[in-house]
Amino acid sequence: MTHWPVPSFPRTAEHGGNGGRRIRSDIEVYAMVAPPDNDVLWARSLHCALDGSDALSGVSLGVREGEILALTGPRGSGKTTLLRCLSGQLVPQQGEVWFNSSPVHTLGRAQRERLRRDRFGWIGPEPGLVPELTGWENAALPLLLSGVSHRAARTAAGEWLDRLDIGDTARTRPHALTLSQRQRIALARALVTTPSVLFADEPTAALHRADGALVLRTLTAAARSHGITVVLATHDEGIAALADRTVALLDGRRAGTVPPSSGAEGVTACSLSV
Numbered sequence: 001m002t003h004w005p006v007p008s009f010p011r012t013a014e015h016g017g018n019g020g021r022r023i024r025s026d027i028e029v030y031a032m033v034a035p036p037d038n039d040v041l042w043a044r045s046l047h048c049a050l051d052g053s054d055a056l057s058g059v060s061l062g063v064r065e066g067e068i069l070a071l072t073g074p075r076g077s078g079k080t081t082l083l084r085c086l087s088g089q090l091v092p093q094q095g096e097v098w099f100n101s102s103p104v105h106t107l108g109r110a111q112r113e114r115l116r117r118d119r120f121g122w123i124g125p126e127p128g129l130v131p132e133l134t135g136w137e138n139a140a141l142p143l144l145l146s147g148v149s150h151r152a153a154r155t156a157a158g159e160w161l162d163r164l165d166i167g168d169t170a171r172t173r174p175h176a177l178t179l180s181q182r183q184r185i186a187l188a189r190a191l192v193t194t195p196s197v198l199f200a201d202e203p204t205a206a207l208h209r210a211d212g213a214l215v216l217r218t219l220t221a222a223a224r225s226h227g228i229t230v231v232l233a234t235h236d237e238g239i240a241a242l243a244d245r246t247v248a249l250l251d252g253r254r255a256g257t258v259p260p261s262s263g264a265e266g267v268t269a270c271s272l273s274v
């Protein structure tokens with residue numbers, strides 16, 4: 001397998017925000033509540049309101065390196081919002097997100113984008129391919145945007161397309177491909193940088209059952225063979241059964257979590273790695 005050099009994510013964090021930018025020292029970072037060492041991702045007491053409605057209300061969780069973690073819950077329970085907070089797409093109004101013992105929630109927009117591009121992969125329910133680009137160009141996009149040479153990016157994308165059994169789509173544009181093929185190209189695009197964490201938001205929701213099962217099998221097999229941590233949002237218990245662990249959400253909270261007003265969800269609850 002080819003490993004592409006990706007810029008390392010610094011263990012120091014730069015404050016974003018209104019021009020008051022400065023570099024934190026490691027000592028300052030570790031003076032905060034430190035996440036457990038064996039958690040690649042760790043979130044504490046996330047609160048996130050979208051358009052005035054509470055999408056997340058005090059969610060805490062840890063994700064261990066190399067595991068496949070399923071986030072389950074009915075529609076509107078907060079799965080997508082939690083994935084977006086964990087992956088740095090969305091900054092929660094309250095709470096902390098840490099990746100490899102470095103804070104994500106304090107990063108500025110540009111640093112979060114770099115982190116997402118270099119260390120995270122994302123696949124959603126729809127492929128979202130660029131219609132003007134061929135299969136391999138779509139799959140190679142994160143590498144090309146990172147400045148990897150055209151030739152190396154093409155080789156890496158071709159390897160992933162082959163692994164996902166769609167090598168013959170390399171020179172074809174999305175409009176001429178089936179939805180299953182397009183979704184597997186989207187999966188190749190999410191894996192082509194060999195990310196630390198793959199975020200998968202209902203990745204088979206738009207596919208027929210057989211196609212969905214195939215995409216899921218390739219996703220989990222690729223993640224396990226390359227040591228990629230997966231956070232998989234699904235409302236389907238059968239899909240969640242493929243994961244190593246499941247965390248259930250309901251109305252923006254961990255299912256079974258007592259609402260904060262009772263005082264039960266505080267530092268103690270947050271220190272638990274699920």
Ligand SMILES: Nc1ncnc2c1ncn2[C@@H]1O[C@H](COP(=O)(O)OP(=O)(O)OP(=O)(O)O)[C@@H](O)[C@H]1O
Pocket residue numbers: 050051053054055073074075076077078079080081082235
């Ligand atoms: N952009 C938005 N603007 C306003 N409210 C939003 C937005 N996105 C999500 N919400 C609300 O936040 C809550 C959580 O939504 P979220 O999409 O995270 O849940 P979900 O479990 O992923 O649901 P689904 O399975 O339908 O995607 C819901 O009440 C939803 O209506």
